Amino acid sequence: MITARLQSESLSEPGPGRSLWQDARRRIRQNPVAIVSFSILVLVGVFALFGPIFSGWSSEDINWNVLGNVETAGRPALDSGHYFGTDQLGRDLFVRTAHGVRVSLMVGIIGALIAIVVGTLYGTIAGYVGGRVDNLMMRTVDVIMSIPYMFVLIILLVMFGQSIVLLFVGIGLVSWLDMARIVRGQTLSIKNREFVESAIVIGVPPALIILRHILPNLVGIVIVYATLLIPNMIIFESFISFLGLGIQEPNTSLGVLISEGASQMQYGVLWQLGFPLFFFIVIQFGFFFLGDGIRDALDPKDRH
Amino acid sequence: MHSTPRTGTEEPLLSICDLRVTFGTPEGQVVAVDGASLDIHPGEVLAVVGESGSGKSQTALAVTGLLARNGTSEGSILWKGGEILGLPEHQLARLRSEEIAMVFQNPMTCLNPYLRISTQMIEGMTMNRKMTRTQARSACIDMLETVQIADAANRIDRYPHEFSGGMLQRIMIAMSLLRRPRLLIADEPTTALDVTVQMQIVQLLKHIRRKYGTAIMLITHDLGLVASISDRISIMYSGQIMESGLAENVFSNPRHPYTRALLDAIPRIDQNDGELRDIAGEPPDPASRTSGCPFHLRCGYRIASCIENRPDTLGSREHAHACHLSNET
Amino acid sequence: MLYFILKRIAIAIPTILALIVLSFTLMHYAPGSPFTGERPLPPEILTNLEAKYGLDRPFPQQVARYVWNIVTEFDFGPSYSYKDRTVNEIIAQGFPVTLTYGSLAFIVSIMVGATLGIVAAIHRTTWLDSLTVGITVGAQVLPNFIMAPILVLVFTLWLGWLPGGGWQGGQWPYLVMPIIALSTSFMASIARITRSSMIETLNSDFILTARSKGLPFHEVVIRHALKPSMLPVISYLGPTFVGLITGSVVIDIYFSTGGIGQHFVNAAINRDYPLIMGVTILTGILTVVFNLIVDILYVWIDPRIQY
Ligand SMILES: Nc1ncnc2c1ncn2[C@@H]1O[C@H](COP(=O)(O)OP(=O)(O)OP(=O)(O)O)[C@@H](O)[C@H]1O
Ligand SMILES: [Mg+2]
Numbered sequence: 057m058i059t060a061r062l063q064s065e066s067l068s069e070p071g072p073g074r075s076l077w078q079d080a081r082r083r084i085r086q087n088p089v090a091i092v093s094f095s096i097l098v099l100v101g102v103f104a105l106f107g108p109i110f111s112g113w114s115s116e117d118i119n120w121n122v123l124g125n126v127e128t129a130g131r132p133a134l135d136s137g138h139y140f141g142t143d144q145l146g147r148d149l150f151v152r153t154a155h156g157v158r159v160s161l162m163v164g165i166i167g168a169l170i171a172i173v174v175g176t177l178y179g180t181i182a183g184y185v186g187g188r189v190d191n192l193m194m195r196t197v198d199v200i201m202s203i204p205y206m207f208v209l210i211i212l213l214v215m216f217g218q219s220i221v222l223l224f225v226g227i228g229l230v231s232w233l234d235m236a237r238i239v240r241g242q243t244l245s246i247k248n249r250e251f252v253e254s255a256i257v258i259g260v261p262p263a264l265i266i267l268r269h270i271l272p273n274l275v276g277i278v279i280v281y282a283t284l285l286i287p288n289m290i291i292f293e294s295f296i297s298f299l300g301l302g303i304q305e306p307n308t309s310l311g312v313l314i315s316e317g318a319s320q321m322q323y324g325v326l327w328q329l330g331f332p333l334f335f336f337i338v339i340q341f342g343f344f345f346l347g348d349g350i351r352d353a354l355d356p357k358d359r360h
Numbered sequence: 361m362h363s364t365p366r367t368g369t370e371e372p373l374l375s376i377c378d379l380r381v382t383f384g385t386p387e388g389q390v391v392a393v394d395g396a397s398l399d400i401h402p403g404e405v406l407a408v409v410g411e412s413g414s415g416k417s418q419t420a421l422a423v424t425g426l427l428a429r430n431g432t433s434e435g436s437i438l439w440k441g442g443e444i445l446g447l448p449e450h451q452l453a454r455l456r457s458e459e460i461a462m463v464f465q466n467p468m469t470c471l472n473p474y475l476r477i478s479t480q481m482i483e484g485m486t487m488n489r490k491m492t493r494t495q496a497r498s499a500c501i502d503m504l505e506t507v508q509i510a511d512a513a514n515r516i517d518r519y520p521h522e523f524s525g526g527m528l529q530r531i532m533i534a535m536s537l538l539r540r541p542r543l544l545i546a547d548e549p550t551t552a553l554d555v556t557v558q559m560q561i562v563q564l565l566k567h568i569r570r571k572y573g574t575a576i577m578l579i580t581h582d583l584g585l586v587a588s589i590s591d592r593i594s595i596m597y598s599g600q601i602m603e604s605g606l607a608e609n610v611f612s613n614p615r616h617p618y619t620r621a622l623l624d625a626i627p628r629i630d631q632n633d634g635e636l637r638d639i640a641g642e643p644p645d646p647a648s649r650t651s652g653c654p655f656h657l658r659c660g661y662r663i664a665s666c667i668e669n670r671p672d673t674l675g676s677r678e679h680a681h682a683c684h685l686s687n688e689t
Numbered sequence: 690m691l692y693f694i695l696k697r698i699a700i701a702i703p704t705i706l707a708l709i710v711l712s713f714t715l716m717h718y719a720p721g722s723p724f725t726g727e728r729p730l731p732p733e734i735l736t737n738l739e740a741k742y743g744l745d746r747p748f749p750q751q752v753a754r755y756v757w758n759i760v761t762e763f764d765f766g767p768s769y770s771y772k773d774r775t776v777n778e779i780i781a782q783g784f785p786v787t788l789t790y791g792s793l794a795f796i797v798s799i800m801v802g803a804t805l806g807i808v809a810a811i812h813r814t815t816w817l818d819s820l821t822v823g824i825t826v827g828a829q830v831l832p833n834f835i836m837a838p839i840l841v842l843v844f845t846l847w848l849g850w851l852p853g854g855g856w857q858g859g860q861w862p863y864l865v866m867p868i869i870a871l872s873t874s875f876m877a878s879i880a881r882i883t884r885s886s887m888i889e890t891l892n893s894d895f896i897l898t899a900r901s902k903g904l905p906f907h908e909v910v911i912r913h914a915l916k917p918s919m920l921p922v923i924s925y926l927g928p929t930f931v932g933l934i935t936g937s938v939v940i941d942i943y944f945s946t947g948g949i950g951q952h953f954v955n956a957a958i959n960r961d962y963p964l965i966m967g968v969t970i971l972t973g974i975l976t977v978v979f980n981l982i983v984d985i986l987y988v989w990i991d992p993r994i995q996y
Contacts, residue, residue, distance in 0.1 A: 211957065453905055456900070483912060
């Protein structure tokens with residue numbers, strides 16, 4: 057009935073790594089909202105890449121028959137070949153929307169990537185080194201955060217000319233701040249776990265510890281944050297483009313299209329606002345629910 | 361040392377009969393309390409002892425109507441002879457404010473860190489008893505002195521993080537006594553504290569019982585701690601009462617194998633053989649209740665009927681138990 | 690506390706100075722800058738500029754002079770897209786407009802957002818909660834530049850209830866749509882933050898203690914849960930403020946309110962550097978000051994913070 061205490065308690069704890077990811081994958085498969093969001097995003101991506109193949113128009117072709125009479129002749133219709141109608145210049149909106157979605161997604165993804173790379177590097181270094189360096193680095197982030205970044209970006213765009221590259225850089229560089237904070241916090245807590253401490257004691261070089269132990273443990277939070285970052289980047293880009301300072305002709309983006317549509321809506325050509333807006337909102341919702349699903353899957357205790 | 365042993369002829373203050381507390385969770389139903397019965401008489405100290413997860417806290421919360429949202433309770437809970445289970449919230453709130461007070465396990469997290477001690481003590485007093493703030497404040501300072509907080513008049517305006525755990529638990533106890541409750545439910549009031557402080561808190565509870573005649577339901581998993589204070593003891597396991605009775609009966613003549621296991625697990629200096637004794641195995645999962653006696657999986661005296669039937673509780677208020685083996689002999 | 694405030698101010702001042710110096714330097718070396726004279730400038734402006742900055746002097750002296758003018762007289766110099774006006778005059782005209790609807794939008798975001806969040810948290814797992822969560826998720830994907838056209842479409846073009854733009858001294862019909870458009874997404878974020886922090890707070894031990902004292906539930910919420918659950922909201926106020934300032938650019942342009950944002954974009958397009966700098970520095974100062982206030986508020990609410 058009574059025996060000495062068994063010492064097996066600490067062994068039964070499931071290790072991190074594989075099983076965590078398998079669990080997460082299983083949970084996300086069981087989450088219909090996340091699955092639907094993901095599928096919709098894939099569909100949107102397919103539309104952006106391959107949509108134009110199914111149209112006789114290119115994004116710069118002007119349909120002269122429509123010009124001057126967009127209200128009636130430029131309506132969305134199957135027989136005219138303008139599935140989404142045309143814009144005010146008689147250009148096919150189906151192709152232009154696909155083009156705009158492509159550019160917006162690209163800006164979102166590349167902007168998020170820059171933010172992730174810069175933010176993760178900065179955050180891990182600050183968190184890993186700690187002490188005064190950490191303090192200084194995070195204080196710097198605080199200061200930069202208190203600058204109205206949108207103004208800085210606009211100034212940069214005006215000064216150095218409006219280019220997609222600058223837009224990427226600008227967007228990526230102002231959005232790494234949150235990422236750096238999150239990663240630093242996570243690094244601090246990983247650093248204090250036993251397996252890292254023992255690696256430090258053995259004398260494994262810091263770069264290797266960061267590479268082997270810290271970065272792999274950051275993957276989860278980085279993925280979750282990235283799914284939140286992409287739609288934010290898209291909003292950001294659309295905002296700039298809405299002001300006419302972002303993507304320039306002949307390129308286009310969702311922000312440009314929405315801005316153009318919005319400026320025309322009193323002339324009975326609502327489709328010009330409707331289609332880009334629809335895709336904008338679908339993309340936003342898609343990433344929102346996907347991110348939510350991934351977060352749930354990686355951190356189930358957070359809910360119910 | 362104990363106050364006169366109660367005989368059970370007078371009316372109990374609190375009488376819990378066949379209480380069942382269940383929680384609905386996404387994974388299914390969790391039975392936290394599974395037909396527990398106990399009663400407490402005025403001025404009596406009842407210790408409810410059991411391992412972690414045995415349903416002690418949920419029993420206490422069911423009494424005061426503070427179960428989590430997903431919890432439901434069935435059975436009967438009589439307060440001074442009247443049913444209180446299922447009372448509307450405002451009546452339960454009144455009961456909590458006037459008659460049954462609670463003290464919880466972790467004093468560090470049980471006080472609001474954003475409010476001064478004075479604010480937290482005074483609130484509720486000025487509301488229910490028609491008392492001015494100054495009156496309430498001096499009553500609070502008196503009570504803090506009763507629980508031996510030195511320099512109470514100044515310290516009362518401090519924030520919780522400026523006190524040690526032991527002091528916070530004294531403050532919690534003082535706060536619960538302000539409304540002169542008939543019953544104080546102390547849910548593991550010493551578990552989060554240092555060993556030296558634990559005894560001080562127990563001494564304080566004794567002092568309070570003597571001074572105010574408050575009945576105390578003392579929840580703990582440490583049988584050793586309650587030996588000196590309790591009049592009666594109820595041993596709880598897996599949501600059920602295994603054995604109950606006067607403290608001296610339970611200590612000197614334990615009848616349930618689980619009680620004996622618990623008693624053996626108390627570390628004693630005189631019998632130190634270098635090994636910490638413990639009960640083998642884990643308590644059953646409250647999410648999947650088995651038939652029969654809940655202890656049968658870990659019991660060394662198991663017989664066939666233990667697996668099939670739940671044993672009846674036999675005996676009197678002085679000593680009762682629920683075990684097939686003892687029932688037969 | 691006083692020491693803490695002084696310390697924070699001691700950090701804020703260099704931040705502001707750094708901001709001023711940095712933007713002046715950027716402007717100085719910007720391609721097409723008036724200071725290097727790539728574009729021909731009207732002579733009257735050139736004389737003004739030279740008088741102001743001493744353009745013939747070495748660069749450090751120019752910076753010093755610019756900073757000095759701002760610090761002592763709050764003088765940002767002449768604008769050169771609006772020939773006969775100074776930056777100060779333009780700001781003085783546009784800033785009150787932006788401030789009016791901006792602060793109203795700020796208040797609306799917090800009040801409506803926090804209320805929604807609290808209601809949802811208290812009625813958790815009921816339809817009220819689901820409804821609120823639905824609304825806030827929906828509102829979160831509607832940034833100001835999406836809300837503005839939708840509102841105009843509905844309330845101006847279809848219903849004809851509200852004017853589609855203009856300011857008219859800030860009469861309320863002209864205020865409604867700018868405020869709604871600007872506050873919607875922040876309101877949603879604040880509602881979500883409030884909801885989750887309120888739920889977390891309501892699960893804490895000290896709430897159980899408060900309830901065990903017999904306080905009625907609404908008192909428990911008001912006295913015990915409100916303060917702690919507002920802390921995350923307070924730390925979100927800084928980003929909200931920056932977001933509102935940024936959003937005002939869209940509002941000013943879309944609704945032609947004549948606010949500072951409109952001038953900013955015009956200035957940017959016309960390369961009116963003094964005006965750009967003026968607006969940027971002003972908003973920078975406002976942001977720094979605002980964050981200072983938020984920090985102080987935070988410390989004031991949470992007694993555990995060491996300062
Ligand atoms: N809200 C809830 N939802 C689901 N299960 C719950 C809930 N609250 C408690 N339980 C379960 O009820 C069981 C009994 O819990 P209880 O808190 O009464 O244990 P206890 O005897 O007080 O233990 P401890 O010594 O750890 O405080 C536990 O297994 C717990 O998991
Ligand atoms: Mg408990």
